[in-house]
Amino acid sequence: MAEAAPITVAALYRFARFDDPAAPKGPLLALCTAEEVKGTLLLAREGINGTIAGSAEGIASVLDFICTLPGCADLDVKFSTALAMPFGRMKVRIKREIVTMGEPGIDPAASAGTYVRPQDWNALITDPDTIVIDTRNTYEVAIGTFPGAINPETCSFREFPGWFRRERERLLGTGRAPKVAMFCTGGIRCEKSTAFLKAEGVEEVYHLQGGILRYLEQVPPAQSLWQGECFVFDERVALGPELTLGTSAPCRACGRAVAAREVCACEAGKVQ
Numbered sequence: 001m002a003e004a005a006p007i008t009v010a011a012l013y014r015f016a017r018f019d020d021p022a023a024p025k026g027p028l029l030a031l032c033t034a035e036e037v038k039g040t041l042l043l044a045r046e047g048i049n050g051t052i053a054g055s056a057e058g059i060a061s062v063l064d065f066i067c068t069l070p071g072c073a074d075l076d077v078k079f080s081t082a083l084a085m086p087f088g089r090m091k092v093r094i095k096r097e098i099v100t101m102g103e104p105g106i107d108p109a110a111s112a113g114t115y116v117r118p119q120d121w122n123a124l125i126t127d128p129d130t131i132v133i134d135t136r137n138t139y140e141v142a143i144g145t146f147p148g149a150i151n152p153e154t155c156s157f158r159e160f161p162g163w164f165r166r167e168r169e170r171l172l173g174t175g176r177a178p179k180v181a182m183f184c185t186g187g188i189r190c191e192k193s194t195a196f197l198k199a200e201g202v203e204e205v206y207h208l209q210g211g212i213l214r215y216l217e218q219v220p221p222a223q224s225l226w227q228g229e230c231f232v233f234d235e236r237v238a239l240g241p242e243l244t245l246g247t248s249a250p251c252r253a254c255g256r257a258v259a260a261r262e263v264c265a266c267e268a269g270k271v272q
Helices: 025-034 056-066 118-125 157-172 188-199 211-218
Strands: 007-015 038-044 047-054 076-082 090-094 114-116 130-134 179-183 205-208
Touching: 007 056, 007 188, 025 038, 025 056, 025 090, 047 056, 076 211, 114 118, 118 130, 118 179, 118 205, 118 211, 130 157, 157 188, 179 188, 179 211, 188 205, 205 211
Parallel strands: 038 090, 114 205, 130 179, 179 205
Antiparallel strands: 007 047, 007 076, 038 047
């Protein structure tokens, strides 16, 4: 008996200007339902964001539709696989932002920083004139990051602007500003962060194109600088080199990812 084909997982986003973000909601939900695709898609005036899973054919149909939306022809998609469906249902939601920063006037579609291909990322982050910032949350950083990356120790992306404003002088100094390189899981948070830093007057700002997921996919393990695993927001929990299933598991107490053989911080005080 032939084995079932693995589930295709597509993490996607695009900063684009949607005058009426509610318009695609019904057609998207209907198409996903018809194609037995599950996951979450967020629509806002600034674009689309989400992760969906299903058959390769079903995912292709949904992506083809999304690419017809205004400004989405160059949709950024990261593909991976799962042995079982990682989502329980399909949700299409209308939001104020596709990734919540809470800073009015930030427009990544018009003013994001410079993309850096995964193949060029190592050279940038090992340059002594570059500071590297991990724009993800503390519980994500805990199971993996790039060496030397600054952890803002945020609990949500909304905290990032306040953190940067408090730490700006320490990070950038008072002389010639260093280059700033930022990264996140799939590219959306670091792309929006570059637009924020540019609005704050920082000129040399870079971000990892496609995020950690594309880096793990395209950079061979022997050349990779990534340390640990990459947290993902579905039942797989974490991915490793070449997007293989990681070994991290959710903490039974708080649900956050815990690396193999480690104790979650929320439980550490209980261990004798």
